[in-house]
Amino acid sequence: MRVEEAVGRQIARLREARRMSLAELGEALGRYLGKPWSRQAVHQAERGRRAFTATELTAIALALDTSIPALFVADTGKEPIEMPGRTVPPEEYRAVLLHADKDTPLDGVEELIVALHDIEEVLSRPTLVRLAKIGRVAEQVAQGTHHP
Template sequence: MRIEEVVGRNLEQLRTARGWSQARFGEEVGSHYGKAWSRATVSAAESGARAFTVADMVLICLIFEVALERLVVLPSEAQAVAVGPATYQRADLAPIGWSAAPTKRTYDDVLRQMDRLHHELEEILDVATTAQDRGRAIRVTLLRLGNVEALKALGVARGEDAWFENERNEEP
């Protein structure tokens, strides 16, 4: 896999996680860069057919509010990456911060969970009328997402062990 394909694939994941079309992303580029990207330019970038400048990558990170390293996350199935004329094995990339083995939980998994949480919380804020309702709804949402650590941080840290166990056994 070429590095341009890696960056393009990650760009596409960031864009689709926001629910943006290629045209919408191109407009966002224009609002930051002064000149919009056409849908064809976005398509070329996402397919790896377009080289990225450092300025492009910084701009993308600013638009999506992510760290620069997010754009170069190797897919778990990629065992090597071509950078210019050279190809590097995943293990060769460890000195620059890329893991020698695929991580158990990828950024994609985290992005999907964050997107689900975002939508759940939007729904909660639409119907919850009091702070107490909102707090309970947020805890139930975390429970539904299986985020036991966050629940413990919210509940158990405040001595709400009984609530945690009751909610865990109730149907949300």
């Protein structure tokens, strides 16, 4: 996934969380950029089909009432981020964005996304899956409901 796609997905996620239409976000951007974005321009941005200037990223963050770093947080799963020079593993991409400055406040949506990623990674570890199964069997044995 290209960085523009990651940013675009996050813009879409934040816009939807704020119950804004494509046109409403375009109008809000116009207040900061001097000219509104069309519904189609917002749609293209959300699909990762355009690069963003620093001014546009600032306007998007202001219009969505979030931070610029929050725009870069994306649900990439295990998908690497493609940069012109090399591909960056998803964990390295997230680490750069989320842990570069521990004093930077995360917005609520960003905090939730980070927490869900962390929980998903921990719960998917094979050892924990086995321990959970052992725990369920032990609970059944203790209750006398386990039948081998």
